[in-house]
Amino acid sequence: DVKVTQSSRYLVKRTGEKVFLECVQDMDHENMFWYRQDPGLGLRLIYFSYDVKMKEKGDIPEGYSVSREKKERFSLILESASTNQTSMYLCASSPPGLLGRETQYFGPGTRLLVL
Amino acid sequence: QQQVKQSPQSLIVQKGGIPIINCAYENTAFDYFPWYQQFPGKGPALLIAIRPDVSEKKEGRFTISFNKSAKQFSLHIMDSQPGDSATYFCAASKERFGAGTRLTVKP
Numbered sequence: 001d002v003k004v005t006q007s008s009r010y011l012v013k014r015t016g017e018k019v020f021l022e023c024v025q026d027m028d029h030e031n032m033f034w035y036r037q038d039p040g041l042g043l044r045l046i047y048f049s050y051d052v053k054m055k056e057k058g059d060i061p062e063g064y065s066v067s068r069e070k071k072e073r074f075s076l077i078l079e080s081a082s083t084n085q086t087s088m089y090l091c092a093s094s095p096p097g098l099l100g101r102e103t104q105y106f107g108p109g110t111r112l113l114v115l
Numbered sequence: 116q117q118q119v120k121q122s123p124q125s126l127i128v129q130k131g132g133i134p135i136i137n138c139a140y141e142n143t144a145f146d147y148f149p150w151y152q153q154f155p156g157k158g159p160a161l162l163i164a165i166r167p168d169v170s171e172k173k174e175g176r177f178t179i180s181f182n183k184s185a186k187q188f189s190l191h192i193m194d195s196q197p198g199d200s201a202t203y204f205c206a207a208s209k210e211r212f213g214a215g216t217r218l219t220v221k222p
């Protein structure tokens with residue numbers, strides 16, 4: 001079974017703090033993704049990575065950055081957290097290639113509250 | 116921009132009923148239409164998916180109906196059970212998700 005783990009289930013941070021969300025997958029997947037999930041908006045893609053040290057912007061990259069130093073780990077960074085970044089953050093991974101991206105395996109999510 | 120429109124936002128049915136969730140997309144280049152199921156406290160998990168070269172796909176009690184000309188597709192859950200209570204997301208292509216439908220199946 002594919003396992004995608006996220007470092008925290010719940011996080012509370014203050015405005016202006018730098019926040020790191022970590023994601024690890026154990027299936028040797030090339031593709032990894034970060035989404036945020038908000039009521040009424042569904043899942044929106046923030047960034048994705050198709051290889052180590054590679055990254056691509058998704059639909060809402062503003063205020064976020066990512067790091068992929070190792071294949072199994074994909075980090076989402078909020079450089080200066082703001083209250084409008086309060087959300088559920090979901091990490092996903094998938095096998096390589098365009099067809100591989102069709103089946104994504106999600107982690108349990110990190111619920112972030114920015115005060 | 117919402118490229119995939121999903122309705123309804125929430126749905127309540129009795130056990131044994133057939134909830135139907137609808138999605139519409141805009142981009143005719145989309146070629147893959149999955150549905151994900153999410154239980155509270157969990158990430159979404161792939162439930163069933165269809166490609167535009169077929170009009171229907173069935174897996175167990177779950178059926179996708181696809182209308183290419185109308186750019187619409189829907190999920191039907193036959194003989195729904197309380198254990199089907201979850202949030203369902205449609206998606207188009209790979210990373211375009213609908214807003215989600217919270218389904219409650221009452222015993």
